[in-house]
Amino acid sequence: SANGDQGVVLSGAGATGNVVQANRIGTRPDGTTSAPNLFCGVLLQKAFDNLIGGEGIGEGNVVAHNGYRGVCVESGDGNAILGNSIVENGVSGIDLAPNGIALNDPGDVDSGPNHGQNYPVLTSVASSANSATFRGTLSSSPDSSFTIELFSSPQCHWSGFGQGKTLLGRFKLQTDAAGNAAFRKTFNVTLADPSVTA
Numbered sequence: 001s002a003n004g005d006q007g008v009v010l011s012g013a014g015a016t017g018n019v020v021q022a023n024r025i026g027t028r029p030d031g032t033t034s035a036p037n038l039f040c041g042v043l044l045q046k047a048f049d050n051l052i053g054g055e056g057i058g059e060g061n062v063v064a065h066n067g068y069r070g071v072c073v074e075s076g077d078g079n080a081i082l083g084n085s086i087v088e089n090g091v092s093g094i095d096l097a098p099n100g101i102a103l104n105d106p107g108d109v110d111s112g113p114n115h116g117q118n119y120p121v122l123t124s125v126a127s128s129a130n131s132a133t134f135r136g137t138l139s140s141s142p143d144s145s146f147t148i149e150l151f152s153s154p155q156c157h158w159s160g161f162g163q164g165k166t167l168l169g170r171f172k173l174q175t176d177a178a179g180n181a182a183f184r185k186t187f188n189v190t191l192a193d194p195s196v197t198a
Contacts, residue, residue, distance in 0.1 A: 001026055001035035006043045007066065015047035015076070021059045026066040026089070034065040034088075041066040041089065044113075047076035053084040060084045060167065069095045070163065073113035082170075086163050087153055093163030101161050107179050108140040115141075119161075120148050120173075120183075120198040125191075132168070133186040136198055142179040145172055150185075152193040162197035 001007060007025040010018055024031050025041040041063040042052055052071055053060040060083035063070040070089040071081050074097045086093040096102060096113045110116035122136040134150055148171055151164025169187040 001028065001037060003037045005037070006039050007037035007041045007063075009043045009045070010047045010050055011043070011045040015044065016049055018047075018050045019054075020050070020052050020061060021054050023061045025061055025063045026070075027062055027064050031062045031085075032064075036065040036067050039066070039068040040072045041069070041086075042071045044071075044073045044079055045075050047073070047079055049078040050076075051080050051082070053080075053082045055082055055170070063093075064088050066090065069093075069099075071095070072099075073097065075113055077114050079114055082147065082149065083167055085165050085167070087165040089163060092159065092161065093157070101159055104139060106139065107142075122196060122198050125196050127191040130190060131186055131188050132191050133184065134196070134198070135182075135184045137183070138173055138175065138181050140175055140179050142175060142177050144175050144179075146175070146181075147171075148173050148183065148185075148198055150187070151197050152191055153195040153197065154193050156195040162195055164197045166193065168196075 063086045066089045070086040070093040072095045104118040108118040120138045124135045150168040153165040175181045
């Protein structure tokens with residue numbers, strides 16, 4: 001944290017098969033007090049099959065308050081970004097180059113970092129005292145399995161494309177022969193924050 005450039009960089013030779021877990025990137029050790037890196041929290045260049053975070057308890061990173069982007073994949077693919085608390089970064093939470101918000105494309109046929117993976121679209125969220133139900137869709141590669149993660153945050157990001165502070169849950173989703181899938185998932189969680197992202 002508090003670097004004059006990037007926080008963590010995986011680039012070039014050796015940027016394959018690395019694991020980055022349980023770090024505070026852009027904060028003090030308490031995970032909340034701001035200590036931003038000037039640009040990205042985590043930058044991947046020519047990086048393949050790395051794991052940023054994880055699915056186990058305590059494996060996720062806190063990536064917050066960085067001046068530019070939380071996690072940026074500039075080139076390479078197969079990089080899993082799972083279970084992290086990514087919030088209050090300047091431009092975006094997770095960014096697949098080219099820089100900026102890339103809108104979903106039909107069939108997800110574009111190339112680039114992480115193959116330009118489309119993001120899930122939430123269509124509704126209904127909550128009660130002890131549970132929340134999420135509905136949405138994903139359009140991506142045909143006949144493929146994906147991990148969907150749902151997060152809440154205190155506020156929506158200014159771009160309209162949210163970052164995610166608190167992991168609410170995850171599940172697997174299978175697309176059909178046309179690359180489409182719809183989901184309705186209920187988790188036993190209390191939504192303390194008003195903004196939800198997938």
